[in-house]
Amino acid sequence: MKTLLSLAAVLALTSPALAQSDSEFSSALNLIRDIAAKRTQAAKSQPRFQLTTQETGPNDPLLLAQKPLIDLIKKVEPSVVFLSMTIPGEDASQKPGHAICTGFFVDAMKELGRPSVIATNAHCVQKLAVGAEIEVGLQTGNDNRPKMVKGRVLAYGDARMAKDIAFVELVDKSLDRRPLPVWTKLDKGETVVAIGSPRGMTFSVTKGIVSALGRDRLGDEFVLDQNQSDAAINPGNSGGPLFNMWGSVVGINSMIASQSGGFEGIGLSLPAGYITLAMKQYKRTGNLKPSAIQLEVSASTTTNSLTAGKASPGGPADAAGIQPGDELVQVDDVRLDGLLPEDALKAFLTHVKYRSPGEKLSVTVRRGGKVSMLSVTTAEAKPPEPARPEWAPIPPNRRSSRRASSRSRPSALTGRRSGAMLGGA
Numbered sequence: 001m002k003t004l005l006s007l008a009a010v011l012a013l014t015s016p017a018l019a020q021s022d023s024e025f026s027s028a029l030n031l032i033r034d035i036a037a038k039r040t041q042a043a044k045s046q047p048r049f050q051l052t053t054q055e056t057g058p059n060d061p062l063l064l065a066q067k068p069l070i071d072l073i074k075k076v077e078p079s080v081v082f083l084s085m086t087i088p089g090e091d092a093s094q095k096p097g098h099a100i101c102t103g104f105f106v107d108a109m110k111e112l113g114r115p116s117v118i119a120t121n122a123h124c125v126q127k128l129a130v131g132a133e134i135e136v137g138l139q140t141g142n143d144n145r146p147k148m149v150k151g152r153v154l155a156y157g158d159a160r161m162a163k164d165i166a167f168v169e170l171v172d173k174s175l176d177r178r179p180l181p182v183w184t185k186l187d188k189g190e191t192v193v194a195i196g197s198p199r200g201m202t203f204s205v206t207k208g209i210v211s212a213l214g215r216d217r218l219g220d221e222f223v224l225d226q227n228q229s230d231a232a233i234n235p236g237n238s239g240g241p242l243f244n245m246w247g248s249v250v251g252i253n254s255m256i257a258s259q260s261g262g263f264e265g266i267g268l269s270l271p272a273g274y275i276t277l278a279m280k281q282y283k284r285t286g287n288l289k290p291s292a293i294q295l296e297v298s299a300s301t302t303t304n305s306l307t308a309g310k311a312s313p314g315g316p317a318d319a320a321g322i323q324p325g326d327e328l329v330q331v332d333d334v335r336l337d338g339l340l341p342e343d344a345l346k347a348f349l350t351h352v353k354y355r356s357p358g359e360k361l362s363v364t365v366r367r368g369g370k371v372s373m374l375s376v377t378t379a380e381a382k383p384p385e386p387a388r389p390e391w392a393p394i395p396p397n398r399r400s401s402r403r404a405s406s407r408s409r410p411s412a413l414t415g416r417r418s419g420a421m422l423g424g425a
Contacts, residue, residue, distance in 0.1 A: 029263060044180040068245065072193065073205055078248050079105045079177045080195045081118060082202045082242065083136030085166070087127050088219045098122065102196035102240030103136070103168055106249060107179040112280035118151070118168040119275055120239030121254055122288075123159035125166050130287070133227045136170060138177065150173055152262035155288040158276070160383040162224035163255050163290045163353050164270055180241065181404045183248035184273040186210055186227060194253055194267070196240030206232040208267075215268060216346065218257055224353070226268040227251055233267040242269045249275070250373060277354045285356035291378035293317045293352055293361070297328065299341030306336050306344040308365070313333075320376040322365060327370065330364040337366075352378065 001146030078290045083101040090137065118136070127136070132153045137146030150171040157163030170176055179262050193302045198204055208231030229382035233253045242251035276389045278288055294315030308326040311317040328344070331351050336344040355361065357380040364373050381414045 007404065013226065015142055028379065051142070063342060069193070069197050069207070071242070072245060072247050073195075075227060076180060076193075076241070076243055077203060077205075078139045078193060078202065079180050080139060081105070081177075082197050083120060083124060083151075083239065084135040084137065084148070085125065085128065100197055100200050100236050101125075101237065101238045102253070104195075104239075104241040104249065105177045105179045106275055107407050108279060109179075111276060112283055114418060116176050117154065117279075118170070119252060119278075120166050120168055121159065121252060122156040122164045122166045122237050123254075125153050125168065126156045126158060128153050133171070136166065136168070138175065138203060139203055146202055157281055157288045157353075158383060160289050161290045161381050162222055163171045163288070164351075165252065165274055165288065167278070167282060167288070178189060181248045182272045182275055183244060183246070183250050184276075186213065186244070186271070191244045192229050192231055192246050192250065193245075194233050194237065194240060195243070196233060196253060197234045198232075198239035199236035200236055202336065204208040208232070216342075216347075218268065220253070223255075223268065224349060225274075226254065227271055229267050229269065230348075231267060232342060234259075234263050237267075239342070248272075259371050273297070274350075274354075277350070283352050285359065287356055290353045291355045291357045291359065293320075293322075293363075293376050293378055293380035295322060295347060299345040301341055303327075304341060306341060316376050316379050320363065320374045322376070323367065323376060326365040326367050327425075329343075329366050330362075332362050353381070 015193075022393055083103050085099045087097040087099050087102070089096055101124035102118055103118040103124075105116040106119045108114050108117045125132075125353065128134070134151050134153065135148050136151035137148050139196060140147050151168050154164035154167040154304050172224050192208060192210055192303050194206045194208075196204060208229050210227060212227050212228040215228055216224060216391055217224070227242075227250075229251075231242065233240070234257060237253045237418045238255075241249045242253055244250050249344055251272055252275070253267060253269045255268045256263055257266040257268070282288055283400045294312035295317035296309030296311070298309055306328040308317070308322050308328060309324055311322055311324070327337070328348060329335075331348055334351050336348060339347060352361070355378050357378055359378050360371055361376045361378060363376050364371060
């Protein structure tokens with residue numbers, strides 16, 4: 001448009017009607033040509049719109065924007081493993097089943113004095129004996145063809161008691177991969193990446209954001225402490241890592257809230273800090289069995305305190321002299337009275353669960369204004385009564401209320417269709 005306006009102005013000033021001679025007219029035409037040539041050259045030098053495609057090469061802006069994520073996946077993927085297990089039947093009449101899960105090599109030098117160990121979920125392996133052999137698939141660069149090698153179960157907690165963590169190792173330690181670092185700081189909205197084997201689709205990668213932190217319940221099920229994200233995970237993702245954008249593990253993918261059995265936008269992962277707690281327990285005792293002191297505990301927002309309730313007669317808390325109404329001030333080196341009641345309850349339960357049966361705890365209580373320190377010897381924790389299976393008949397008087405309910409139930413992420421994992425306290 002500017003070129004046309006400029007030419008119009010020149011033509012107006014050099015009209016043939018105004019020209020006094022042929023030489024003046026010729027000079028005017030030459031001036032118009034010069035202006036047009038300069039405008040054309042200037043237009044050619046300006047950057048023009050160009051459709052960006054893969055054919056533009058390595059400097060493609062879209063590819064450059066995705067490069068950090070692509071590099072991250074290439075960095076961490078070799079440390080992720082595919083787990084394949086034969087699960088024995090519940091009794092002699094039931095045939096053995098097959099389960100698939102995910103795991104990952106995690107740095108264990110500081111806590112265990114060894115370069116690495118494979119972390120996964122307890123519900124993947126807890127039906128096997130400690131020391132049982134399983135198949136471990138190593139990443140080869142071909143997502144469909146992992147290299148299958150022998151592994152063995154080292155130790156596991158109990159998913160039914162909100163301790164869904166286990167350790168596995170390779171029989172041939174020379175095949176161990178680079179261990180991944182653990183990171184415990186996480187914010188809502190932070191970008192995260194999940195790698196796993198959903199439905200047996202080995203080494204699948206998904207991305208999302210952290211949706212919520214510290215979920216302690218999923219419907220009616222107590223899960224103690226789980227972080228929520230919308231990175232897609234499905235049965236087979238269990239035990240797989242959730243990464244931040246630095247390539248550090250921030251969680252172990254454990255379960256989904258789903259009515260369909262597939263991903264519906266709500267995935268839960270065990271915070272990575274529990275990996276360190278589990279390693280410390282394994283180093284002390286050689287197992288990951290959860291313990292209990294058989295004491296009811298309540299968090300009161302009215303008194304802003306953690307209070308002891310009824311203790312099982314003859315149980316660890318009763319034997320130690322803990323009485324109903326005692327305020328729980330401290331357990332070992334963990335202060336409870338300076339925390340919000342719900343946070344204090346979570347800290348207390350975590351400390352007890354990550355001790356093995358037979359270990360001693362020092363519990364400080366306040367009773368009538370007087371502070372006492374009591375020694376408690378933990379006992380083996382017993383799983384809660386099994387929940388009614390999903391396929392069980394619905395009592396007639398509850399049919400309508402159940403159909404109307406939109407409550408989602410937690411589902412394990414193993415590859416077994418019948419393996420519903422119901423978290424317990």
